[in-house]
Amino acid sequence: MKKKIDITHLQMGMYVAELDRPWLESPFMFQGFVIEDEDVFKSVNELCDYVVIDTEKGNDIDPSIEHVPSSSAVVIDFKTRKRIPTTTSFQQELKQARIVHKRARNQLDSMFNDVRMGKNLDVSGAKEVVSGMVDSIVRNPDAQLWLSNLRKRDEYTAIHSLNVCIFALTFARYLGFTTEEMNELGVGALLHDIGKMRVPLEILNKEGKLTDEERTIVREHAQHGYDILKNSPGLPASTIEVVYTHHERKKGTGYPRGLVESQIHLFSRMVAIVDVYDAITSDRVYHHGMNTLDALKNMFKWRENDLDSELVESFIQCLGIYPIGSLVELNTGEVGIVLSVSQGRKLLPIVMLVCDKDKKVVTPPRILDLSKFTNEKTDDVIEIRKVLETNSYGIDLFEYIKHEVLF
Numbered sequence: 001m002k003k004k005i006d007i008t009h010l011q012m013g014m015y016v017a018e019l020d021r022p023w024l025e026s027p028f029m030f031q032g033f034v035i036e037d038e039d040v041f042k043s044v045n046e047l048c049d050y051v052v053i054d055t056e057k058g059n060d061i062d063p064s065i066e067h068v069p070s071s072s073a074v075v076i077d078f079k080t081r082k083r084i085p086t087t088t089s090f091q092q093e094l095k096q097a098r099i100v101h102k103r104a105r106n107q108l109d110s111m112f113n114d115v116r117m118g119k120n121l122d123v124s125g126a127k128e129v130v131s132g133m134v135d136s137i138v139r140n141p142d143a144q145l146w147l148s149n150l151r152k153r154d155e156y157t158a159i160h161s162l163n164v165c166i167f168a169l170t171f172a173r174y175l176g177f178t179t180e181e182m183n184e185l186g187v188g189a190l191l192h193d194i195g196k197m198r199v200p201l202e203i204l205n206k207e208g209k210l211t212d213e214e215r216t217i218v219r220e221h222a223q224h225g226y227d228i229l230k231n232s233p234g235l236p237a238s239t240i241e242v243v244y245t246h247h248e249r250k251k252g253t254g255y256p257r258g259l260v261e262s263q264i265h266l267f268s269r270m271v272a273i274v275d276v277y278d279a280i281t282s283d284r285v286y287h288h289g290m291n292t293l294d295a296l297k298n299m300f301k302w303r304e305n306d307l308d309s310e311l312v313e314s315f316i317q318c319l320g321i322y323p324i325g326s327l328v329e330l331n332t333g334e335v336g337i338v339l340s341v342s343q344g345r346k347l348l349p350i351v352m353l354v355c356d357k358d359k360k361v362v363t364p365p366r367i368l369d370l371s372k373f374t375n376e377k378t379d380d381v382i383e384i385r386k387v388l389e390t391n392s393y394g395i396d397l398f399e400y401i402k403h404e405v406l407f
């Protein structure tokens with residue numbers, strides 16, 4: 001049986017019977033093939049918005065993808081979503097984005113401090129932070145995504161909250177949310193861990209494994225968050241939902257209430273995904289952050305039991321397999337940091353070259369747009385060979401990102 005599927009639902013083992021364009025305009029030699037190779041999978045993803053699969057010759061679509069949870073507060077038709085065009089270049093946006101980001105950091109620090117001291121949450125301050133973030137991300141999300149890599153081990157909760165907000169808004173933009181919906185989601189994302197302000201710092205920042213008792217105390221942050229916000233006037237109901245349910249998991253294994261997917265608000269399912277992504281890619285006192293590709297591969301696995309499958313797949317599509325800030329080695333042997341990714345050219349991003357082919361540091365770093373560049377001597381395309389572990393060759397991402405002079 002032939003089925004037309006959105007490209008976000010394409011999986012290994014499917015038989016691609018038709019593309020959304022003539023075969024002659026594609027790089028594929030055969031008209032109809034089973035996807036058995038990661039490179040072919042990537043290429044089809046890169047090229048097409050939809051394909052037709054033949055379920056008699058290959059795998060069928062995952063039936064859970066067609067399941068739409070009943071509690072979706074915002075109904076999004078993923079198939080008809082409109083891509084929002086960027087209105088500023090990465091470099092233009094970065095200037096403004098740094099101001100927005102810094103202001104957001106300061107405001108967030110003071111908001112969190114207030115709550116830690118037992119004062120009321122500054123709701124209008126939170127909305128103001130989000131509104132600045134939404135404007136920047138609507139213009140061009142790449143600058144805030146770049147700044148999301150400005151993280152240090154010891155300032156975790158505030159930075160993590162800001163990053164979850166950035167990723168959630170970027171994801172929402174990709175899914176075609178309106179700016180009103182983005183503003184609403186953003187407040188929930190920014191405040192999702194507000195309950196951690198009632199968890200002792202010595203437990204939050206503990207080096208090494210938590211005891212069972214300590215883990216229970218940390219897990220109480222979802223309930224604390226609910227208690228802190230339930231009487232805050234001016235907050236949308238969805239914010240309280242996100243704070244209360246961002247650790248619930250689709251098969252009922254999450255906390256605090258063990259809800260199942262159909263009971264979890266769409267915003268919470270989105271925040272759960274970006275929360276996990278930021279947590280596993282961050283360096284913490286007790287672990288080194290995973291590289292971006294391993295993080296996405298793990299999340300793809302966790303979509304089976306924990307996270308919303310369709311949303312995980314869309315999130316991977318949204319970031320691309322080389323998310324901004326990824327440390328990558330090119331086929332020339334040079335090492336770079338992914339700066340900016342254009343839709344449709346995700347395998348050929350703009351990179352900042354930081355090491356030459358002998359892995360010696362390049363000063364100042366050079367900017368290279370892989371989508372435009374070919375190796376002049378051999379006429380070969382310069383492309384990414386692999387994703388490197390964070391901090392490979394002593395490269396400290398933080399140092400590059402904080403430098404404003406590089407652009």
Ligand SMILES: [Fe+2]
Nearest residue numbers: 192193246247
């Ligand atoms: Fe949390």
